[in-house]
Amino acid sequence: MNSAKTSIIAGIVLMAVGGLLLLDLLNVVESAAYVPALIFAAAGVVFLSVFSRSRENWWAAIPGSVFLGLAAVITATQLTEGRFGAAYLFLFMAAGFAAVYLREQANWWALIPCGVMFTLAIIVALPQGLPGMTVPAVLFLGLAATFGLLSLVPVKADGHTARMKWPLIPAAVLGVMGVIFGLQATALLISGDFAVPAVMILAGIALLVYAYYARHDRQHKAPGHLGPPYSG
Structure with missing residues (x-):
């Protein structure tokens, strides 16, 4: 990071801290409650500035999103008495992993923690008093959607671009x-005793379907394969 950007960030941080201290002296706000959030936000901006400099700095989006998420949690806790505070952290982290993929699409793996973080944000934001199985349902459906979307992402392999099919199994x-x-x-559902055998049967069907399509694709791409013989 060049000296000009460093000076800008440091100047903004100093002005913000000075403003908070002034408001504290005037009994407008308690500056001590917001100084940590400001420090985390400044650290997040530093990492995001590193991220914006080069495609090779895609990694900086992860700590940058974490620091900004912590700043958001502290601020939300002060303003909303802690409600939904943790959800902001997961949302910022999901955005950070999404930025990693968008900057360098070879990092398709970043979509998995992105979906996980987004699912956790939804779970944290769920209202109180829901049935006990609601959280596991949202968790597993969110993870299934994550792997389902991952199967639609084009990935470069062996000199050509194709979509991955293995995510369909966990999905x-x-x-x-x-x-x-x-x-x-x-x-x-009448009884939870049927859950395990039902999952095993459906998982077995999913594996068979995947094996069928994988074999079909290999035969279709094999050299000299001209398709089924003509009959009629």
Whole structure:
């Protein structure tokens, strides 16, 4: 980072801290409550400035989003008495991993923690008093959606671009478990004893479907393969 950007960031931080101290002297706000948030925000801005300099600095989006998320949590805790505070941290972290993928699409793995963080943000923001199986249902459905979307992402491999199919397996298994927990949460499932065998059967079907399509693709891409013989 060049000296000009460092001076700008340091100047903004000093002005903000000075303003908070002045408001504290005037009994307008308690500056001690917001100084940590300001420090975390300044650290996050520093990492984001590093992130913006070069494509090779994609890693800086992760600590930058964490520091900004911590600043948001502290600020939200002061303004809303702690409600939904942790959700902001997970949302910022999800945005950080999304930025890692958008900066360098070879980092497709970043979409997995991005989806996990976004799912956790939803879980934290859920209202109180929901049925006990609601949280597991949201968790598994969110993870299933994450792997399902991952299967739609084009990935470069062996000189060509293709979509990955292995994420469909965890997406199917997690989706089935999420639906089962959702049914249990709404009292539509008679007994939870059927959950394990149902998941095993559906997971086996998903594996067979995946194996069929994988074999079909290999045969289609094999040299000299001209398709099925003509009959008629």
